[in-house]
Amino acid sequence: MADHSAPPSASSADEADLLRALRAGREDAYDRLVRENGSRLLAVARRILGNDDDARDAVQDAFIAAFRNLDRFHGGSRLSTWLHRIVVNAALMKLRTRRRKPEQSLDPLLPSFRDDGHHVEQFVSWEDRADVAMERDETRRLVRDRIQQLPEAYRIVLLLRDIEGLTTEEAATALGTTANAVKIRLHRARQALRSLLDQAFLENQL
Amino acid sequence: MTCREFTAWIVEYIEATLPNDACQQFEHHLSACTNCERYFQQYRHTIALGRAAWRDTPAPELAEDAIRRILAARRRE
Numbered sequence A: 001m002a003d004h005s006a007p008p009s010a011s012s013a014d015e016a017d018l019l020r021a022l023r024a025g026r027e028d029a030y031d032r033l034v035r036e037n038g039s040r041l042l043a044v045a046r047r048i049l050g051n052d053d054d055a056r057d058a059v060q061d062a063f064i065a066a067f068r069n070l071d072r073f074h075g076g077s078r079l080s081t082w083l084h085r086i087v088v089n090a091a092l093m094k095l096r097t098r099r100r101k102p103e104q105s106l107d108p109l110l111p112s113f114r115d116d117g118h119h120v121e122q123f124v125s126w127e128d129r130a131d132v133a134m135e136r137d138e139t140r141r142l143v144r145d146r147i148q149q150l151p152e153a154y155r156i157v158l159l160l161r162d163i164e165g166l167t168t169e170e171a172a173t174a175l176g177t178t179a180n181a182v183k184i185r186l187h188r189a190r191q192a193l194r195s196l197l198d199q200a201f202l203e204n205q206l
Numbered sequence B: 001m002t003c004r005e006f007t008a009w010i011v012e013y014i015e016a017t018l019p020n021d022a023c024q025q026f027e028h029h030l031s032a033c034t035n036c037e038r039y040f041q042q043y044r045h046t047i048a049l050g051r052a053a054w055r056d057t058p059a060p061e062l063a064e065d066a067i068r069r070i071l072a073a074r075r076r077e
Helices: A012-023 A027-049 A052-072 A079-097 A129-133 A137-149 A152-163 A168-175 A179-202 B003-008 B010-014 B020-032 B034-052 B064-076
Strands: none
Touching: A012 A027, A012 A052, A012 A079, A027 A052, A027 A079, A027 A152, A027 B064, A052 A079, A052 B064, A079 A152, A079 A168, A129 B034, A137 A152, A137 A179, A137 B034, A152 A168, A152 A179, A152 B034, A168 A179, A179 B010, A179 B034, B003 B010, B003 B020, B003 B034, B010 B020, B010 B034, B020 B034
């Protein structure tokens, strides 16, 4: 999986030096932390929030939260991973303050079953087309577009688990829900995305 | 196992959290039902396509004024 929380370049020794400098309150260390991680965190916030202004605010909130909590960072993970989790939380907080759109039903995108438990639909094989397609920029753009079409509650779970790489438990904590609820929503989100991508395959858009 | 049950167990199967007997039932259905085998492969491709979706997209630049605002906010702390 693409690790979007991967640090740009810092080695662990480098990171330990940076952490010491941050804790000593050195301005150049804060400057470096923000410059080395800012773009990556902005990309994460933008995926979740979908617009640049809110994403920039979330990144600012995230850095300020990180500065305040530096003493509580004990090196159990990479600094970059820790910052990644903080910006995810900041973006989710921002999302909660927005007016919620009425949630569309996902049901038309989920598989339907006959009374005997068999699928109604006959699926076609994507064969190797998916592997080939994902190497193309247009495909990746189309997939991003289809993910954005998912209702928010499902889009967010899919982003956190499959794109941002959070575990089920981490996603549950970030969303204030249970691990089981995350699994159920993730499954429905992937099924809905599968249906949207299947339509694109059938229409030869992929 | 029905196709409905098979479909409901996909997440647990992928995360390797199905108990052994359920796992065997799942794999038996997978090898016996072409339609579910295709659905399962599409589901796995969907995860892979999602993971690849933002690959190679350049990270947006955090503008200089935003960086300055963050550093100024820290100094005020």
